[in-house]
Amino acid sequence: GENVEQHPSTLSVQEGDSAVIKCTYSDSASNYFPWYKQELGKGPQLIIDIRSNVGEKKDQRIAVTLNKTAKHFSLHITETQPEDSAVYFCAARADKLIFGTGTRLQVFP
């Protein structure tokens, strides 16, 4: 079955700096890669996703890249703000959505 690894587990950045979170997946049949933001005590919120037919997607300060050959995908957040502080999960789907282990991002003012 699919296995998704995510790094780093924690990430601390200064406000205004960029943050990068990386994930790898094992199932070459995976074709959909969403990223979710989860705030304390709440459900995950979809922030961006990418499908296997594209290599990069951007939405304002957030971008995601996908390297299907290497089975890597990454989340890039630029100009970070304190309100970006949360736990971020990557996920990959072939037949069902499998989540990474999460990254706790802290943005210090």
Added chain:
Amino acid sequence: GAVVSQHPSRVICKSGTSVKIECRSLDFQATTMFWYRQFPKQSLMLMATSNEGSKATYEQGVEKDKFLINHASLTLSTLTVTSAHPEDSSFYICSASEFNIAKNIQYFGAGTRLSVL
């Protein structure tokens, strides 16, 4: 994005009682709904997948008689934790997707924190 409503947000119950959690898709028809469990500081673990009008498919290790899932309509799925015990205490999160070849995006509810005393 689509809205998934989950209730209650928090429930405290005595050991041995049953608890029902509701998950509703508010502005779309959810052909498939998913139930996840999340322990503190851990990832989401899929418990089961349900399609409207059919029996749920449970992941390995999840007791179907313990966690009863009903997906009676295209907008409502329920998870009943039967004879709850302290080890069932966890954060339960539902998710719903609308079948669409171009999308098939999963949207999540806000979660239910279950505490079994």
